[in-house]
Amino acid sequence: MTSSPPLSGIDTHAHIFDPRALMAPGRRYAPSYTATVEAWLGHMARAGVSHGVLVQPSFYGTDNHLLAEALAAYPQRLRGIAVLDPAVAERTLAEMDAQGFVGARLNLVGKELEDYTSREWQRFFHRLAEIGWQVEIQRAFEDFAQLLPAISRAGCAVMIDHFGLPQGGIDAANPAHAATLDMLRQTPNAWVKLSAPYRSGQDAARASVSLAHLRAACGGLGRFVWGSDWPHTQHEKAASYAQQVARLEQLLPDPDDRRRVLVENPAALFRFT
Numbered sequence: 001m002t003s004s005p006p007l008s009g010i011d012t013h014a015h016i017f018d019p020r021a022l023m024a025p026g027r028r029y030a031p032s033y034t035a036t037v038e039a040w041l042g043h044m045a046r047a048g049v050s051h052g053v054l055v056q057p058s059f060y061g062t063d064n065h066l067l068a069e070a071l072a073a074y075p076q077r078l079r080g081i082a083v084l085d086p087a088v089a090e091r092t093l094a095e096m097d098a099q100g101f102v103g104a105r106l107n108l109v110g111k112e113l114e115d116y117t118s119r120e121w122q123r124f125f126h127r128l129a130e131i132g133w134q135v136e137i138q139r140a141f142e143d144f145a146q147l148l149p150a151i152s153r154a155g156c157a158v159m160i161d162h163f164g165l166p167q168g169g170i171d172a173a174n175p176a177h178a179a180t181l182d183m184l185r186q187t188p189n190a191w192v193k194l195s196a197p198y199r200s201g202q203d204a205a206r207a208s209v210s211l212a213h214l215r216a217a218c219g220g221l222g223r224f225v226w227g228s229d230w231p232h233t234q235h236e237k238a239a240s241y242a243q244q245v246a247r248l249e250q251l252l253p254d255p256d257d258r259r260r261v262l263v264e265n266p267a268a269l270f271r272f273t
Contacts, residue, residue, distance in 0.1 A: 004076030007272060009049035009262040013161070013195045013227025014040050015057045016066060024061030028110060031059070035231045037070040037078075043230060043241035049262070053227070053270055055136065056083040058107040064096070071100035079270045081105050081136050086124035093131065102270050103134035103159070113143070116150040125154030134159050134191075134269065141166035141200075142176030145183045148190055157189050157269060162196040162229070163214070169206035170213045177213075184217040191269070192218065194248065194261065195227035198235050204250050211251050221257055225266040 018034050037054070044052055054067050060083070067080045080101040084093075104124075114121065128135060134157040139147060141164035152158045163170075164180065171177050184190055192214050197207040215221060226248050232239035252258045267273040 005050045007050055007263060007267060009044075009047075009051070010225070010266040010270065010272060011044055011049050011052040011228045011230070012225045012266050012270065013055055013193060014052055014230040015055055015233065016040065016070060017057055017060070018066065021060065021066060022063065023059045024063070027059040027061075029059060029234065031233060037073065040230055041074075041077075043228070047241060047245045049245075051077050051079075051272055053079045053081060053102075053266075055081045056105055057233075058083065058105075064101070067101075068096075068099050075100055079272070081134075083107075084124075086120055088124075090127075093127065097131050097133070101133075103136050103157075104128060105136045106138070108137060108139040108143075108147075109165070113147060116147065121150075122154060125151055125156055129155035132271075136161060136193075138162060139165065141170065141180055142174070145176070145179035148183060148187060152187050152189050155189070157191055158187075159191045159193055159225075161193050161227075162199050163194065163202065163207065163210050164192065165200045166202075166210055167200050169200070169202050170210040172213055181213060181217040184214070185219070188223075190218075191223045191225065193225050193227050194251065195244075196229035196232070196235075196239075197247065198232075198239050199229075204247065207247065208251055221252075221260050222265065224261045225269070226261050 016035050016037050017031055019031055023030055054070055056064050056067055062083050062085055064082045071078050071080050081103045082096060082101050084104045135151050136159040138161040144164060148158055228241050228244045230241050
């Protein structure tokens, strides 16, 4: 167990993995290299980021043991987002909560959407809400207007990953994009993660426009967090930790705005305070 440095910033999205570990069948991607928690912490230290959140990679399915080991090694500095079966046992949820997990991930890219109003899914979301967990979703921006309300009504915070993956950036003239922006105006427990603009083909200018639309829809910066998306799987040659930090500084040149997104907003949401 290690002591925790003063809270200077929270990286809310990174992955660790080892290709020797058992991976889930039917996965869309499998890495050929190892990404360790120590390597990630090194990048964080150089960027002045003190705390972080590990997100379970989809290629491990519901086997969250690598994340659990990292949380046990750095219990003060790290939190985790797991991948779970909606029928997960109450005892398992309680154990994971004690380990430092604070949410469940739905990576819905390339998948057919299920009926999240169903009894099984609603029970799952209500159980997460009862223990103060969030639901983190990766899906195309145009689908969130339909998808998110069914989950948010259970009472849990819902985190939209990677700007919401708006390919080419958010276009308010696109009816589907406009519907998602309108949903954000009406859903106070919906959050947005400023991370991985490269996954939706957004350069600095397009990401800035997207942020302006999102910020207006959310009524300010109170529902935004930042994530590095380290180690930038499938984009390793085009992205780096330092570049993602620099991109945030471009998007939010005001130090007070950056502190809100890096520290104040995520601190309570991810249980660092």
